[in-house]
Amino acid sequence: VNLVHVDELDAIEMPEGFVWRPVRRHFGIRAFGTNAYTPGANGQIVEEHTEEQLGHEEVYLVLRGRVRFTIDGNDHELGPGQLVFVRDPSLRRGGVALTEDAAVLAVGGKPGEAHEISTWEYVFVASPYVQADRWAEAERLMQEGLEEKPGDPALLYHFACLEARAGKPDAALEHLLAAVEAGERFREYAQTDEDFVSIRDDPRFPR
């Protein structure tokens, strides 16, 4: 039986304060998006965010403990077996654990479309390596992401960020130019992104 307990999943501490427990990636699920979350040191359990970019509908189910969700400015305290379904992708949502043992399962996807692995999964899974300056592992994960999602502008951009920080200006510029080519909004992001301090004066840098 392919069984894992939520506490046995990888625990990836994100800079925003929550701990990501990759469920979809653990099992290699391809039909839908699902992940679990436990609280970080500051108690955040679900990152404050919207789903506008992805257009996802999301369900957040409390598996254990108590969580205060804030959805569109309204607070709701939920316990085990209670869920909140956020239909409208534009609503801002987040959750703070009220007990240390809290765990939340999230399920999401875009109605009417086959599930695609979200780019952020690769960025999240690389995050501990980036925080520890372990560039080779982080680069390998970006490569894995590009094999799954060739030409994905956000992945190309993140790849460029960590190459710039790793002291690989040529590779960073190549990926950054490809990101800007595939998604114009990345040109603007690049102008102020601290990750690009080392390459911003290069004549090849996209203006």
Next chain:
Amino acid sequence: MSGGYTILSLDEAQTATHRDCTLIPVRHHLRFRAAGVNAWKADAGDQLVPPHSEDPGMEELYVVVSGRATFTVDDETTSAPPGSLIFVPPGIHRRAEAAEDGTIVFAIGGAVGRAFESSGWGNAITANLAAEDIDLWYVHYDAGCHEVSARRSDDAFEHLRHAKELDSEGESAAYFREDSRLDPLRDDPRFQDLLA
């Protein structure tokens, strides 16, 4: 139920009976469209998830929310406490019994490489709920949509009118206006009453 989000307590949600098991039709209650989500509940010794296997391409994940479940997947049996996640690939036989009272398992399913669509199985659940005359507007609304797809317009109008009567908050109005499943009825004069 309004404002773009919905809160649901699994142990208080309306249930339906499916193959002698107690189903909490979560997707139906939420009108979630991105994947199949449901839950099952049972007391100690009772069947929790009916024995079945899924069609090719259908992946399923079970999550134990409360109690304790005994899962049998492809003849291998294991005990699953709360917080357990069990992944079952397509075509593999699976079933579960409850080992404690008040056991609840949440199930997520979907097809690899294609958009989620409610199955014939999901429609049967809808029809059962409507037959039990559960007074939730969307039970009758979904039953109406099901009758449209079965080309039974008179039955569809009956369910849809009932849905509109039950909907005291006016939540159904947007669905009547926009749901493409109702398109075959839109030229029928009776449809105007539903939009009024």
